[in-house]
Every structure is written in C-alpha cells, then in structure tokens.
Amino acid sequence: MTTRRKFIQGAAIAAPTAALATPAIAQSKIKWRMQTYAGPALAEHVIKPAIDSFNKIAGDQMEIELFFADQLVPTGELFQALQRGTIDAVQSDDDSMASPTEVTVFGGYFPFASRYSLDVPVLFNQYGLGEIWDQEYSAVGVKHISAGAWDPCHFATKDPINSLADLKGKRVFTFPTAGRFLSQFGVVPVTLPWEDIEVAVQTGELDGIAWSGITEDYTVGWADVTNYFLTNNISGAWAGSFFANMDKWNELPDNLKELLKVCMDQSHYYRQWWYWGGEASLRVNGDKLKLTTIPDNEWAQVEAAAVKFWDEIAAESETKAKVVEIIRKYNEDMQKAGRPYRYS
Secondary structure, three states: OOOHHHHHHHHHHHHHHHHHHOOOOOOOOEEEEEEEOOOHHHHHHHOHHHHHHHHHHHOOOEEEEEEOOOOOOOHHHHHHHHHHOOOOEEEEOOOOOOOOOOOHHHOEOOOOOOOOOOHHHHHHHOOOHHHHHHHHHHOOOEEEEEEEEOOOEEEEEOOOOOOHHHHOOOEEEEOHHHHHHHHHHOOEEEOOOHHHHHHHHHHOOOOEEEEEOHHHHHHOOHHHOOOEEEOOOOEOOOEEEEEEEHHHHHHOOHHHHHHHHHHHHHHHHHHHHHHHHHHHHHHHHOOOOEEEOOOHHHHHHHHHHHHHHHHHHHOOOHHHHHHHHHHHHHHHHHHHHOOOOOOO
8 A cells, every 4th residue: 555655755756757758848939020211222231230140149039030111111101010010120210100209300310409420329328318218109009229320411412502592492302300490491302212212313303312421322322313412411410219019029038128229239339430430431532422511601590490490399299398408408518518529
C-alpha cells in the first residue's frame, strides 16, 4: 500500500521528467509595418539605417518592414492609418500627416521657430515640448516615441529669387503651415504626392519647391530640374517624429521598447551630421544650383511677419499658446546667450 510520503517522493521525481517531456511553446516573431514620409532615395539616409540596425539587433524577436512615401497610404492619411492600426509605426512631421492634435501646426517647418538643427532636440528634451507632444498623442491613441531635426527650409526654383517681389505668383510645393505663412508674400502653395514633384517642376505645374535644404535637393533629384537655391530660409530645421500605434506599442516587451528608442535616437544623430555637413558642402561644391540671396534688410520683413504669425497661432488654443510661449522663451534665451547660439 502506497504511503503518503512515498507518493510525494514519487511525484517530486516524476515532475521534472514530465516538464522535460512537455514541448516548449514557440514565441512568434513580432512584425511591424512602418511608413515614412520620405521617398526611397531620401529614406536611405533619414530612416533605413536605423531600421536595418533595429532588425539586426532584434533578431528573432521582432522585424520592422519599411515602406516609403505613399506606398501603403497617402502621406496625408498616415495618422488615420496609424490610429486604426493599419500601419504600426510612422516617421513624419505632424503637419504632413494631418494629425488631429493641437500641436500639428508646429510639425514640419514652423516659421523661424529654430535657427539650427540642435534647437529642435533642445526644445523637446529641455524646454518641455516632448511632454506636450506625449500628452496630445496619448489622448488620441498614438505613442509619440521621439522628435528630432532634419534640414532647414529653403526655396529651390527654376527662376532666380533675389527679392520678396520675386516670390509673388510662384507655385511652390511646401508644407501646409509653411504654405499658410508664405502665402502673404504671394507664394501659391501646391500640394502634390511627393513622388510627383520632380515631374511637376519639369512640366511647369510647379515653379519651385520649399520643402527642404540643399542636401535633399541633390539627393532626391530636385537639383536636376531647378536652377537656383535661395540661401534665406524660413526655419532652421524641420521638426519630425517617430510614432507608433498605442496598442502595438503597449504589447511590446520593455527591451524592444528601449531598443526602438535607441535606434530612433541614432537616426536623429545620423541626420544631425548628414544634413549639417551636406548643407555646407553642397553650397560650396555643388555644381547644379546657383545660390541667390534676398538682402537682410528686406528679409527682416519675413522674420517680423513670423512673430505676428506666432501670435495668430497662439490665439487659437491654450495648448498652442503654451507651445508658442516655449518657442518664444527659447529663442530669447538663445539670443541672450550670444555666440555661438545666436549671432544677431
């Protein structure tokens, strides 16, 4: 007759054997789809290296499939697709993807908010914009992973721009908020799919582009269809971000969340030096675009108009007013700090 003690002893011996005999449940690989605002040539620099690194490090745990501008959905529908979960992650500015937040107008090129590319990460990480973006996107079911800087905003045109008068009537591809601001100087903003811009300039549908700096003009082929580059800019750096569907983000284990953040930060760093060096090198050594400049005393009218534009935006909501105040305070601090932060 089996005693209680012998039964327990037997169970203890049998348990490990049973555990060993039970087949392990294979963990399925997590797969995400990410779409960027950039076309293939530009994506080779602004996003693909970071995604390649992530996939290599994540190994069997996770893989991100990268899609370029308008491949899955039009850029203007990126937010909706992200919110629904049709796309798992997005690289874009708020303005281009038409996100329904109070901070949308500040994405892309908000006139004269920054002078240099380093201004953008400082505004987000030290002056509080990051917390505001997090709150705004969390409220609509989207994770704002991080923001960073791209290139400054300049005009690349078929005809030379040497004065503000030369801007009048020019049909220009640009961002929604930048177009809204520039329209007061006679610019006619035009919205087209990113991949159609080069042909639109060739056919005369567009007179120019105010969507990037000179690095992108050369990289994506726009320098081949335009003749002039205006050295004046309306913003020192494009402000863009990485976003994820909130449910998909919350499902990730902590190590993959951290890996995503690290790879996105690496992408921000890559762009800092790639654009900074490229903008200078192509102005000096580029052989496709002739440089033109609007005199400082005349361009000062554009800078003064930007301050009025800030006030106009700030009056639209409490959150917008808070962002404008941060931008204003930051630029005042940089001005007081003097060289090398501000020269004039």
